[in-house]
Amino acid sequence: NAGVMQNPRHLVRRRGQEARLRCSPMKGHSHVYWYRQLPEEGLKFMVYLQKENIIDESGMPKERFSAEFPKEGPSILRIQQVVRGDSAAYFCASSPGAGVYEQYFGPGTRLTVT
Amino acid sequence: DQQVKQNSPSLSVQEGRISILNCDYTNSMFDYFLWYKKYPAEGPTFLISISSIKDKNEDGRFTVFLNKSAKHLSLHIVPSQPGDSAVYFCAASTYANSNSGYALNFGKGTSLLVTP
Numbered sequence: 001n002a003g004v005m006q007n008p009r010h011l012v013r014r015r016g017q018e019a020r021l022r023c024s025p026m027k028g029h030s031h032v033y034w035y036r037q038l039p040e041e042g043l044k045f046m047v048y049l050q051k052e053n054i055i056d057e058s059g060m061p062k063e064r065f066s067a068e069f070p071k072e073g074p075s076i077l078r079i080q081q082v083v084r085g086d087s088a089a090y091f092c093a094s095s096p097g098a099g100v101y102e103q104y105f106g107p108g109t110r111l112t113v114t
Numbered sequence: 115d116q117q118v119k120q121n122s123p124s125l126s127v128q129e130g131r132i133s134i135l136n137c138d139y140t141n142s143m144f145d146y147f148l149w150y151k152k153y154p155a156e157g158p159t160f161l162i163s164i165s166s167i168k169d170k171n172e173d174g175r176f177t178v179f180l181n182k183s184a185k186h187l188s189l190h191i192v193p194s195q196p197g198d199s200a201v202y203f204c205a206a207s208t209y210a211n212s213n214s215g216y217a218l219n220f221g222k223g224t225s226l227l228v229t230p
Binding site: 004006031033035040041042043044045048055056058059091093095101102103104105106107108110 | 146148150155156157158159160163203205207216217218220221222223
């Protein structure tokens with residue numbers, strides 16, 4: 001039973017480029033969450049999605065960031081026109097929903113903006 | 115605004131002894147609490163959780179205690195093993211009462227070192 005998969009594991013982008021981070025939830029899980037961890041900080045919630053729906057994006061920066069979870073394929077976190085402050089570890093988590101509250105995390109994507 | 119606080123950045127314990135990791139929270143609406151363990155360059159791994167209707171939950175060597183009146187929870191690891199050395203994160207959520215639903219609020223973590 002494969003866990004949550006994220007790719008790429010490491011991503012380097014120059015300022016102004018776009019970053020696309022992918023997340024495949026655990027088998028049977030229909031709820032996906034994205035978190036960001038800055039150095040020396042805890043994880044910060046960004047967005048919560050179900051298939052084809054954004055349920056809660058209260059943690060997403062207002063500009064340049066977007067997320068989707070299409071009917072087919074992985075969830076995508078997209079960062080346009082990256083800046084140095086976007087350098088962080090981005091973690092995806094999934095849960096089966098339906099009253100199960102534990103979230104299971106992927107290994108993360110470490111984004112470095114040069 | 116840090117709603118979940120882990121005031122000890124690090125903790126060192128001898129193998130075989132008890133490790134106690136502490137966590138405080140400020141939001142009285144939190145009703146579900148979780149502990150995660152994290153190794154460097156890996157994602158957090160779920161350890162144990164507790165609902166606000168309970169004051170204790172136990173799973174093997176791990177026990178979580180919740181004191182709602184003090185807005186405090188703790189994770190006990192007995193006996194501690196060198197493989198337990200990792201960063202431990204406390205997290206909380208407001209499942210029953212929130213339009214932000216399932217978002218987890220994390221503390222900054224406590225780095226546990228278990229020495230042989």
